[in-house]
Amino acid sequence: MGTVHDIGVLGSGPSALCIASALAARGASVVLVAPQPDARWKPNYCLWADELPAGMATLVERSWSHALVATSSGRRDFARSYVKLDTLRLQAALSDELRAHGVDVIEDSAVDLEHVEDETRIVTASGHATPARVVVDATGGGSSFTRRVHARPPAFQTAYGLELRAPGHGFDTDRMMLMDFRPAPVSSKEPPSFLYVLPFDDERVFLEETSLARRPAVSIDLLQSRLEARLARLGLLGCERLGEERCVIPMGLGLPTAGQQVIPFGVAGAMVHPSSGYLIAHVLRKTGPVAEAIVAGLAAGGRDEALSRSHAALWPASQRTLWELYGFGLETLVGMNAKEIDRFFSSFFDLPIDCWAGFLAGTQEPSAIGAVMTRLFRSLPVLIRWHLVRTGLVAGAAPLARSVLRSGVAG
Numbered sequence: 296m297g298t299v300h301d302i303g304v305l306g307s308g309p310s311a312l313c314i315a316s317a318l319a320a321r322g323a324s325v326v327l328v329a330p331q332p333d334a335r336w337k338p339n340y341c342l343w344a345d346e347l348p349a350g351m352a353t354l355v356e357r358s359w360s361h362a363l364v365a366t367s368s369g370r371r372d373f374a375r376s377y378v379k380l381d382t383l384r385l386q387a388a389l390s391d392e393l394r395a396h397g398v399d400v401i402e403d404s405a406v407d408l409e410h411v412e413d414e415t416r417i418v419t420a421s422g423h424a425t426p427a428r429v430v431v432d433a434t435g436g437g438s439s440f441t442r443r444v445h446a447r448p449p450a451f452q453t454a455y456g457l458e459l460r461a462p463g464h465g466f467d468t469d470r471m472m473l474m475d476f477r478p479a480p481v482s483s484k485e486p487p488s489f490l491y492v493l494p495f496d497d498e499r500v501f502l503e504e505t506s507l508a509r510r511p512a513v514s515i516d517l518l519q520s521r522l523e524a525r526l527a528r529l530g531l532l533g534c535e536r537l538g539e540e541r542c543v544i545p546m547g548l549g550l551p552t553a554g555q556q557v558i559p560f561g562v563a564g565a566m567v568h569p570s571s572g573y574l575i576a577h578v579l580r581k582t583g584p585v586a587e588a589i590v591a592g593l594a595a596g597g598r599d600e601a602l603s604r605s606h607a608a609l610w611p612a613s614q615r616t617l618w619e620l621y622g623f624g625l626e627t628l629v630g631m632n633a634k635e636i637d638r639f640f641s642s643f644f645d646l647p648i649d650c651w652a653g654f655l656a657g658t659q660e661p662s663a664i665g666a667v668m669t670r671l672f673r674s675l676p677v678l679i680r681w682h683l684v685r686t687g688l689v690a691g692a693a694p695l696a697r698s699v700l701r702s703g704v705a706g
């Protein structure tokens with residue numbers, strides 16, 4: 296067995312590279328273990344411009360000054376900027392940082408973690424064991440290393456997208472379409488899905504059919520057939536296809552338990568926003584504080600201190616409550632039919648922008664989000680209110696929702 300690194304990071308997705316480079320930049324010795332550390336990232340990673348950390352503007356490939364939302368009750372046009380990161384430049388920039396800080400990379404899959412005294416041995420598929428004082432698990436939704444407070448199957452966001460060369464496509468290049476709930480021209484509207492559109496320029500456009508959250512997942516094939524039907528209606532079916540995106544995001548994974556021997560991060564760490572499926576902004580926001588907590592913890596008291604400080608940085612009580620509250624939101628969305636979801640988002644996006652933006656951000660106090668949910672509840676049609684109440688009873692979320700909603704109303 297070789298050198299004992301301060302930190303072993305499992306994975307080579309955005310979460311792994313962000314945390315590994317932040318740790319190494321703080322002087323820690325880091326080893327990264329992943330089966331394909333150089334595999335190119337393909338997703339179109341997007342976030343709201345106001346959630347982009349300072350200093351990352353150079354990694355933005357495209358921004359839109361406005362975001363649109365369409366439902367059966369009309370089209371809303373929000374003056375809030377949305378950005379798409381340049382995926383390859385983001386990956387290259389983080390990889391450069393790893394190299395600059397001397398991070399060791401092992402091309403292998405972790406298959407087991409042996410926790411012994413004050414180190415963890417990362418056992419890989421090839422049979423080697425790499426010791427580290429503490430291990431960060433960023434192996435994504437299929438992680439087998441993180442213990443969770445519940446083992447309920449997650450819901451899934453699934454999507455099928457195509458980037459087209461489509462001169463004269465007709466979409467306004469200053470406006471991206473966040474959600475268009477007007478149904479695709481297919482025989483059944485169920486299960487619900489919506490169209491997401493990123494018009495890159497006058498020639499190139501990305502269109503994606505998305506199922507927000509379903510358990511079990513809506514099949515990619517179904518979403519593809521709906522997207523094809525929309526393209527046919529838009530006259531874009533014959534356009535050159537420049538790229539394809541298949542998206543599967545687990546939502547509502549059980550939160551990591553306290554006191555475990557690894558630090559779960561990213562999708563593996565249940566950091567995906569349980570009601571929206573977004574993750575990147577949250578990872579970027581948490582990377583610095585968590586890296587700081589790990590390094591300071593190792594210096595102050597060793598591995599246990601690093602584990603407990605990083606857990607505190609990731610999951611203070613308010614964040615846990617917030618995620619549980621969003622989990623309630625997720626359960627309501629999972630059970631809605633197309634008409635209900637259309638009505639729900641009509642009301643959601645009719646809230647003042649601060650309210651819905653705050654809800655989507657995942658950074659506010661539970662009481663503030665409780666107040667937004669109360670306000671939303673009151674504005675919903677009776678049919679949807681009943682759906683929410685029923686879901687609350689079935690999901691056992693009523694006590695949590697009641698307590699937070701009450702504090703939200705009071706506040």
Ligand SMILES: Cc1cc2nc3c(=O)[nH]c(=O)nc-3n(C[C@H](O)[C@H](O)[C@H](O)COP(=O)(O)OP(=O)(O)OC[C@H]3O[C@@H](n4cnc5c(N)ncnc54)[C@H](O)[C@@H]3O)c2cc1C
Pocket residue numbers: 305306307308309310311328329330331338339340341342403404405406433434435436540541542543544560561562563572573574575576
């Ligand atoms: C197509 C797509 C589009 C998305 N778009 C957005 C978006 O616009 N905005 C947003 O906020 N979020 C988006 N997401 C959600 C989320 O940001 C992504 O899923 C993101 O890639 C998650 O990063 P991650 O590093 O946590 O996990 P992953 O990217 O899933 O990376 C997991 C890593 O772990 C490695 N690994 C797996 N098993 C092992 C093992 N046993 N040992 C070692 N390594 C292992 C894998 O090889 C991989 O490198 C999108 C997701 C998808 C799939």
